[in-house]
Amino acid sequence: MTFRQKHLLGIEPLHPEEIRSLLDLADRYADQNRSGGPVEPVLTGLTQVNMFFESSTRTQASFELAGKRLGATVMNMAMQASSIKKGETLIDTALTLNAMHPDLLVVRHPHSGAVNLLAEKVNCAVLNAGDGRHEHPTQALLDALTIRRAKGRLHRLTVAICGDIAHSRVARSNIILLGKMENRIRLIGPPTLIPAGAADWGVEVYGDMAEGLKDADVVMMLRLQKERMDGAFIPSEREYFHRFGLDVEKLAHAKPDAIVMHPGPMNRGVEIDGTLADDINRSHIQEQVEMGVAVRMAAMELLARNRVAAPREVWV
Ligand code: NCD
Numbered sequence: 001m002t003f004r005q006k007h008l009l010g011i012e013p014l015h016p017e018e019i020r021s022l023l024d025l026a027d028r029y030a031d032q033n034r035s036g037g038p039v040e041p042v043l044t045g046l047t048q049v050n051m052f053f054e055s056s057t058r059t060q061a062s063f064e065l066a067g068k069r070l071g072a073t074v075m076n077m078a079m080q081a082s083s084i085k086k087g088e089t090l091i092d093t094a095l096t097l098n099a100m101h102p103d104l105l106v107v108r109h110p111h112s113g114a115v116n117l118l119a120e121k122v123n124c125a126v127l128n129a130g131d132g133r134h135e136h137p138t139q140a141l142l143d144a145l146t147i148r149r150a151k152g153r154l155h156r157l158t159v160a161i162c163g164d165i166a167h168s169r170v171a172r173s174n175i176i177l178l179g180k181m182e183n184r185i186r187l188i189g190p191p192t193l194i195p196a197g198a199a200d201w202g203v204e205v206y207g208d209m210a211e212g213l214k215d216a217d218v219v220m221m222l223r224l225q226k227e228r229m230d231g232a233f234i235p236s237e238r239e240y241f242h243r244f245g246l247d248v249e250k251l252a253h254a255k256p257d258a259i260v261m262h263p264g265p266m267n268r269g270v271e272i273d274g275t276l277a278d279d280i281n282r283s284h285i286q287e288q289v290e291m292g293v294a295v296r297m298a299a300m301e302l303l304a305r306n307r308v309a310a311p312r313e314v315w316v
Helices: 016-035 058-069 090-098 114-121 137-151 169-180 237-244 285-309
Strands: 047-052 073-077 104-109 125-131 158-162 184-188 204-206 218-221 259-261
Touching: 016 137, 016 169, 016 285, 047 058, 047 090, 058 073, 058 104, 058 125, 058 137, 058 285, 090 114, 104 114, 104 285, 114 125, 125 137, 125 285, 137 169, 137 218, 137 259, 137 285, 158 169, 169 184, 259 285
Parallel strands: 047 073, 047 104, 104 125, 158 184, 158 218, 184 204, 218 259
Antiparallel strands: none
């Protein structure tokens, strides 16, 4: 098994072989989770702390479930009620937690780079559960596993990522991962939601769904990240749905067997038609959630293995 990382802070530092190893292990966990069979509790005796400084439904729940399924002691820190509110800095909070000797620290934070900073200050494995608009590595990995299971491969596919690319850490991590695995990536959205310089990322950029979706194998929709927008980026939600919302008519431009994905939470009738999102013949949205647990089990197992080999020391 090739996986040499001490932390999982982003997709950027991962070698394609490490991505493959993690997905292979997650694939086995996905089958085990589905069959309901026993799972070896490889995290028994380890403590996992979840620190979510931003709201989350599926990511936090699946990290918790993944840790518990593997036998870890899991603690969810209520960050809204924590000393952060009393003015404690992120680093002080990290050092306090570090003194409790967690083995795995799962962190979501609204600021890009905050999780990397934290990882420098603690002596346990840190998993990034999303930092600002920077990275969301476990989301990209669960998306990759969903694609690989649906398409039978994770290379030479045409993947269209549509909507609010500019504010999306999901898009960023997916672009990096899918690029490393040699796929053709298309970004589709209004110019206001495509980051400046996107054309230099080795992707194709489109302002029109019909053109961008042509012959796509995978159609990945994104939520409008209003919480990260200062000002208006679209004329109206109605107009946005008309031009960029995925419905059956627009999907018809993609390959007949193209799959539809969305990381959630979804705004039905804004970026995606509700009926299409629920169409089990096209939509893999529920499978993405299912793969999320398996990918997080695999990620925590691999980091826990690497952690055992490392000496216990405090890096301050
Ligand atoms: C994403 C996130 O938080 O970045 N959601 C998720 O983790 N499933 C995408 C989003 O919030 O739109």
